[in-house]
Amino acid sequence: xxxxxxxLDTLGPIPRGNDxxxxxxxxxxxxxxxxxxxxxxxxxxxxxxxxxxxDEIARARAAGGPxxxxxxxxxxLAALETLLARxxxxxxxxxxxxxxxxxxxxxRTPHGEPVRLSVDH
Amino acid sequence: xxADSEKQERADHESGHDHGHQHVPSDxxxxxxxxxxxxxxxxxxxxxxxxxxxxxxxxxxxPRNGAKVVxxxxxxxxxxxxxxxxxxxxxxxxxxxxxxxxxLVAVENTPQTHNLVVCTLCxxxxxxxxxxxxxxxxxxxxxxxxxIDPRGTLRDFGLELGPEVEIKVWDSTAEIRYLVIPExxxxxxxxxxxxxxxxxSRDAMIGTAKAALGGDAAS
Numbered sequence: 001x002x003x004x005x006x007x008l009d010t011l012g013p014i015p016r017g018n019d020x021x022x023x024x025x026x027x028x029x030x031x032x033x034x035x036x037x038x039x040x041x042x043x044x045x046x047x048x049x050x051x052x053x054x055d056e057i058a059r060a061r062a063a064g065g066p067x068x069x070x071x072x073x074x075x076x077l078a079a080l081e082t083l084l085a086r087x088x089x090x091x092x093x094x095x096x097x098x099x100x101x102x103x104x105x106x107x108r109t110p111h112g113e114p115v116r117l118s119v120d121h
Numbered sequence: 122x123x124a125d126s127e128k129q130e131r132a133d134h135e136s137g138h139d140h141g142h143q144h145v146p147s148d149x150x151x152x153x154x155x156x157x158x159x160x161x162x163x164x165x166x167x168x169x170x171x172x173x174x175x176x177x178x179x180x181x182x183x184p185r186n187g188a189k190v191v192x193x194x195x196x197x198x199x200x201x202x203x204x205x206x207x208x209x210x211x212x213x214x215x216x217x218x219x220x221x222x223x224x225l226v227a228v229e230n231t232p233q234t235h236n237l238v239v240c241t242l243c244x245x246x247x248x249x250x251x252x253x254x255x256x257x258x259x260x261x262x263x264x265x266x267x268x269i270d271p272r273g274t275l276r277d278f279g280l281e282l283g284p285e286v287e288i289k290v291w292d293s294t295a296e297i298r299y300l301v302i303p304e305x306x307x308x309x310x311x312x313x314x315x316x317x318x319x320x321x322s323r324d325a326m327i328g329t330a331k332a333a334l335g336g337d338a339a340s
Contacts, residue, residue: 023253025150026150027146027147027149027150027153027154029175030153030154030157030171030175031153031156032174032175032253033171033172033174033175034153034156034157034160034166034171036174037166037167037170037171037174038160038165038166041165041166043165046223046295046296047295047296049295050242050245050294050295051295054242057242061261067260067261067262068256068260068261068262069256069257069258069259069260069261070256072256072259074149077149077152077153077156080156081152081156084156084160089160089163089165090156090159090160090163094159095152095155095156095159096155098155098158098159099148099151099152099154099155101155102146102151102154102155102158103145103151106145106146107145117158
């Protein structure tokens with residue numbers, strides 16, 4: 001009977017029943033565990049984390065990201081990178097350097113052998 | 122690093138890539154790997170502890186913990202009183218401990234009141250009793266609509282409440298998480314505590330469903 005408030009129409013449907021596995025990909029579980037472990041070790045407080053995550057979610061929405069929760073762990077990871085940089089625990093430059101090193105290590109390692117970063121000595 | 126690398130090696134074997142070289146993971150997966158390896162090197166996290174966390178959340182924590190809490194509350198008036206007064210302690214007595222030092226608050230449905238839990242800011246959730254949140258809990262649509270139009274939200278979930286039922290919406294925060302204690306279904310009088318727990322779905326403990334006889338609460 002009641003017509004929904006127009007604002008609600010812009011929200012789209014609630015993605016119900018789309019449970020799937022707990023984590024869609026292994027990296028999501030790893031990113032999740034990193035945050036819990038770092039908070040437990042008091043590298044940051046849980047309220048600090050919640051603020052960082054909600055800021056990141058709000059930022060992504062403002063930039064036109066998907067609104068169905070599908071990018072949740074992407075936002076989780078971005079918030080973690082931001083918070084660790086702000087805390088001076090992991091510098092963004094180190095992070096991108098290390099990421100490239102891993103990509104390079106994967107590309108050069110023959111299949112079946114453990115992937116290792118280059119060793120300088 | 123070695124254990125980590127070997128784990129990846131196993132994972133790559135299992136994914137069945139038959140190229141001459143390793144499949145390079147996605148950019149996102151590499152970012153996580155970079156972060157993890159830097160944090161491990163700095164001594165900020167212990168890789169074995171990370172694996173234990175993942176295993177715990179994937180296999181040991183889930184809505185079953187919460188369902189057992191609800192079933193206990195239905196059958197043990199003393200526990201129920203304790204739960205309503207101090208849910209953090211009552212739930213911890215069953216071995217379910219929050220890891221973020223958050224307080225747990227139990228809110229009880231009655232014929233006059235229905236409780237609905239949301240986190241409008243991000244997706245704070247009572248992990249210790251419900252495991253990880255479902256996808257819809259994290260969606261913008263749910264986070265916004267649950268507050269603006271709770272009755273319509275429940276209708277979206279197929280739950281039509283009479284106009285006489287007041288709906289209370291609880292907005293979770295980093296400090297406080299909520300667990301809905303649904304009404305015990307009529308006709309469940311003779312059931313054991315274990316059988317009662319099977320009637321309690323995850324959604325019933327968020328408030329988007331009711332506990333029901335014969336319902337599939339296994340999720």
